[in-house]
Amino acid sequence: MLFEAKGFYIDLIENNDLVKIVEVYNSNKHFLAGHMDKEKITNEWMIKELQSMKEAGFYSCKIVEKCSEKLIGVLEFKQDIETYLSLIMIHNNYKSKGIGKTIFDAFEEYLVLSNCKCIRIDVVTNYDSSVLEFWTKNKFLKINDIELNWTGKLLPAVIMKKYL
Numbered sequence: 702m703l704f705e706a707k708g709f710y711i712d713l714i715e716n717n718d719l720v721k722i723v724e725v726y727n728s729n730k731h732f733l734a735g736h737m738d739k740e741k742i743t744n745e746w747m748i749k750e751l752q753s754m755k756e757a758g759f760y761s762c763k764i765v766e767k768c769s770e771k772l773i774g775v776l777e778f779k780q781d782i783e784t785y786l787s788l789i790m791i792h793n794n795y796k797s798k799g800i801g802k803t804i805f806d807a808f809e810e811y812l813v814l815s816n817c818k819c820i821r822i823d824v825v826t827n828y829d830s831s832v833l834e835f836w837t838k839n840k841f842l843k844i845n846d847i848e849l850n851w852t853g854k855l856l857p858a859v860i861m862k863k864y865l
Contacts, residue, residue, distance in 0.1 A: 703760070703762060703811065704807055704808070704810075704811040705807065706803045706804050706806070706807030706808075707803055707807075708766060708767055708768065708803070709764055709765060709766055709767060709773075709800070709803065709804060709807075710764075710765050710767060711762050711763070711764055711765075711776055711804070711807070711808070712762060712763060712765065713760060713761070713762055713763075714751065714761045714762060714763050714775075718763050718772060719744055719747060719748065720744070721763070721772040722747055722751075722763065722772070722775060723742060723743070723744055723747050724792070725772070725773070725774060725775055725790055725791075725792045726741075726742050726747070726775070726790065727741045727742060728792045728793035728794065729790060729792075729793055730793075731828075731829065732790070732828070735825070735827070735828040735829070735856075736825065736828065736851045736852070736854065736856065737851065737852050737854060738854060750852075754777055754787070757779070758779050759777050759778060759779045759785075759787060760776075760777065760778055760779070760780065761775070761777050762775065762776040762777065762778075763775065763776075764776055764791070764800075764804055766795075773791060773792045773794075773795045773800070774789070774790055774791040774792060774795070774800070774804065775788060775789075775790045776788065776789050776790075776804065776808065778808075780812070780815065780817065781817070782816070782817060782818050782819070783817070783818065783819040783820075783821055783862075784812055784817045784819070784820050784821070785820075785821050785822075786808075786820055786821065786822045789801055789804060789805060789808075791804075801835065802835075802839075805839060809863075809865070812865065813865050817865060818864065818865055819862055819863065819864050819865060820841075820862065820863045820865065821860065821861070821862050822836060822841065822860075822861050822862075823847065823849050823858045823859070823860055823861075824836055824858055824859050824861055825849060825851070825856045825857070825858045826857045826858055826859055827856065827857050828856070833859070836861050837861075839863065840863055841861040841862060841863045842861060842862055842863070843859050843860075843861055844859070844860040844861060844862050845859065845860045846858075846859055846860075847859065847860055
């Protein structure tokens with residue numbers, strides 16, 4: 702286990718988590734359509750994505766609800782003095798319950814204890830305005846406008862950072 706949050710734990714994804722990770726992605730249909738022009742992903746796509754993230758030095762993690770042992774989300778990041786947070790994705794059935802905030806707060810605490818000085822995120826701006834609002838409420842600052850290449854699709858985005 703990498704770290705805990707109230708009611709949840711975050712640990713590295715294992716091979717036997719694949720089906721549940723794909724389920725988390727596929728429950729987020731608006732994300733898939735907006736980021737990848739897809740209605741769903743396959744196990745094969747996920748295997749390639751996890752391998753690509755590993756080769757780039759990222760931790761691909763599962764978010765597990767302690768009381769039920771259900772895998773309910775994904776967290777991907779590359780840890781350094783400036784940690785790059787690539788993704789926090791919660792299963793659609795668990796959204797709007799404060800889980801994302803709970804996970805992020807625990808993630809931030811984990812990074813502070815690891816001597817991280819800054820968190821960077823790239824937020825797609827034409828996807829869902831509540832995402833940008835979430836990061837702004839969590840004290841991230843807009844640094845720069847960019848074009849993000851997400852699995853071959855170019856998306857307007859902003860670089861945001863939070864100094865710890």
